[in-house]
Structure formats: structure tokens, C-alpha cells
Amino acid sequence: MDWDKLRIFHAVADAGSLTHAGDTLHLSQSAVSRQIRSLEESLGTTLFHRHARGLILTEQGELLFDATRSMAKRLDAAAARIRDSEEEVYGELRVTTATGFGTLWLAPRLSKLYAKYPELKIDLMLEERVLDLPMREADVAIRMKEPSQADLIRKRLMNIRMRLFATKEYLAEHGTPLTMDDLSTHRLICQNPNAHQVAAGARLVEELNEHDIRSKLFVNNYFGVLQAVLNHLGIGVLPDYLVESAPDLVRVLPDLESGEVPVFLAYPEELRHSKRIEVFRDFITEEISAHRKNMRDDEGSH
Known part of the structure; x- marks a missing residue:
């Protein structure tokens, strides 16, 4: 199989357009089209469906694109090692x-x-x-x-471990919980239990949700949880490594934490x-x- 034709096919499949692939390869659209037709003829199959908005890979084209994508990644790895x-x-x-x-x-x-x-x-x-x-x-x-x-x-x-944190300002206004039951009067900020997160953090959130906490804010990553906590919205479930970079946070219920992550x-x-x-x-x-x-x-x- 002609390596040069495969390189051109890969660029076309990646761009979804003869014109865009030509721009990337510094070739004319007609030159790119000729190479694709030649490759299709040599393989005895159609690689692209042509329509007004561009090109869509056929099932056979998808198979070849998977192979050229894998090749491209391997070549990138080799080039990185050489450099x-x-x-x-x-x-x-x-x-x-x-x-x-x-x-x-x-x-x-x-x-x-x-x-x-x-x-x-x-x-x-x-x-x-x-x-x-x-x-x-x-x-x-x-x-x-x-x-x-x-x-x-x-x-x-x-x-690392997941722990509960709040700001001094929040605790001064709403009080500091001393037991798990005291959390019922506070807003809990955490990742949604169904969101992709560390298992130990999810288990801690599930444990907290067993208590009657009347107000909750779910965020899909810890950066968002931290921003909400820093803006005094409630008590957040956060990784312990934040203590270093966010010295204004106060640990809440210090005996409560997740398993090791x-x-x-x-x-x-x-x-x-x-x-x-x-x-x-x-x-x-x-x-x-x-x-x-x-x-x-x-x-x-x-």
C-alpha cells in the first residue's frame, strides 16, 4: 500500500474535506482527489461518501482511518523519542x-x-x-x-483524602457544626454522587447524603466546589491538598474524612x-x- 496515498487519505478523513486537507498538505484539491481515487481503485472499494457538505467515511473508510490514526500516533511517539x-x-x-x-x-x-x-x-x-x-x-x-x-x-x-471545609466568614455567620446531625442546617457543596470522581469521595458524599441536609449544591469537578466554598456558599467536600493553596479554609468535623485515594x-x-x-x-x-x-x-x- 502506498504510504503517500495513506498520508493523504488520513488528512482527508481527519479534515472531512478535500479542500481543507489540501491546505494542510499544500496540495491542490484536484491532486488530493486524484490520490484518493487511486487509493480506492487499488483497494477495490469506496472510502468516502460524497455530499454537498463534505465527505463521510464509509465502513471500509472507517477501518482504514482507524489504522492510519494508530500509525500516526506511533509515528508521533517515534518522532518524540528521536527528538x-x-x-x-x-x-x-x-x-x-x-x-x-x-x-x-x-x-x-x-x-x-x-x-x-x-x-x-x-x-x-x-x-x-x-x-x-x-x-x-x-x-x-x-x-x-x-x-x-x-x-x-x-x-x-x-x-489524598476528601475532607469537609468552609470559610471563616461562612462559619461566623452560620455556626460551626459539631456533629453530623448539625449539617442539616447547612448547605453541602460536593460533586454529584453519580459524577465521575474518586470512589472514596463518592462514598463520603453518599454517607453525608444519608443525613437530612436541606440545601445542597452539586458541581461536576472540585475546582467548581472550591469556588463555591470560597464564596461562602456552604461547606464543601474537597481534597486535603487544598490546605496548602487555600489557607483561609477551615476544616469542619475534623474526625470525618474519606478513605485514602x-x-x-x-x-x-x-x-x-x-x-x-x-x-x-x-x-x-x-x-x-x-x-x-x-x-x-x-x-x-x-
Whole structure:
């Protein structure tokens, strides 16, 4: 099969248009069309349905696009490894983690990494969906549970727990609950029990919801929960790592907390020798060590 024709097919399938693919490939629309027809003839099948709004892949086209997409990801991985230098750190590093952790813990610390390696380009992908590292949807992941995929190098970074927090202003106005039953007169702010979240956090929310709490605010990520708490809307279920970055928060019902949530760093085996992965791993390890010390100091001061 002609590699050049496959490259052109992939661009057309990705763009859904001969014109847009031509712009990307710096080829005329007619040249792109000729290559697609030639590929279809060599395979003895139709790859696209043509209509006024663009092109739609046929079933056979979808099969070929799955193959070229996989090839493209593998080629990107190979190119990344080739570009990695023993002396310099540059190029793109795609990092995926949960919205809350990425927004509230990781992003504020990245200035230290950029200070050391200003030519590094980080693509931070914050979402609850677990991206496929072996298929190169991302280079490195920080996840709130141990990854189950094969061919991954994984490192346990720390454990976190979900706890209850409120602002001093909120508690001054509404009072500080001393028992679980006292929560009935407060507004609980948490992730929806059905939302994608760490299992330990969901269990704590379910336990709290067994009590007669008259007012609730559900948000689909911890960043939103934190913003609501900081604006004095109620008592929020939040990860304990926020104590460091939000010193105005007060812990409520200090004996109540979730089970431990493990935090793992993971990356594909094939990137074991990547310089970019190495410096990111070392950076995260150092920041976790500093974070643990700050957490111990903070708990010791109370």
C-alpha cells in the first residue's frame, strides 16, 4: 500500500474535506482527489461518501482511518523519542490529569518547571476520562487510582483524602457544626454522587447524603466546589491538598474524612528514556516531597 496515498487519505478523513486537507498538505484539491481515487481503485472499494457538505467515511473508510490514526500516533511517539536530547529538554509534553488536581495543584506549580526548561511545551489535558497512554493520547498521566493498562511505568506519588471545609466568614455567620446531625442546617457543596470522581469521595458524599441536609449544591469537578466554598456558599467536600493553596479554609468535623485515594504517575514503557518525561517525573517527585512536608507542618501547627 502506498504510504503517500495513506498520508493523504488520513488528512482527508481527519479534515472531512478535500479542500481543507489540501491546505494542510499544500496540495491542490484536484491532486488530493486524484490520490484518493487511486487509493480506492487499488483497494477495490469506496472510502468516502460524497455530499454537498463534505465527505463521510464509509465502513471500509472507517477501518482504514482507524489504522492510519494508530500509525500516526506511533509515528508521533517515534518522532518524540528521536527528538529527545541527552543534553537539552525541549518539545511538547502532553500531560493528562483530573480537572481538580490539574487546576488546583499542578498548574500553579508549573512555573518552577518552566524556569528550568523554558523551551518545554506542555499540553495540559484536564478531564476525568482516562486517556489511552499506550495509544499516545497523552505522554504522561497523573491519576487518582492505579492505572490498569499494560506496558505502563507507574509510580505512586502520595495519598489524598476528601475532607469537609468552609470559610471563616461562612462559619461566623452560620455556626460551626459539631456533629453530623448539625449539617442539616447547612448547605453541602460536593460533586454529584453519580459524577465521575474518586470512589472514596463518592462514598463520603453518599454517607453525608444519608443525613437530612436541606440545601445542597452539586458541581461536576472540585475546582467548581472550591469556588463555591470560597464564596461562602456552604461547606464543601474537597481534597486535603487544598490546605496548602487555600489557607483561609477551615476544616469542619475534623474526625470525618474519606478513605485514602492513591495518586499515581504513569507513562508508556516506550518513553522510559525520554528526557522530557525524566525531568517532569523528577519535578513532580520534588513537588510532592515539598507538599508532604508542608502538610505535616500544617497539621502539626493545629
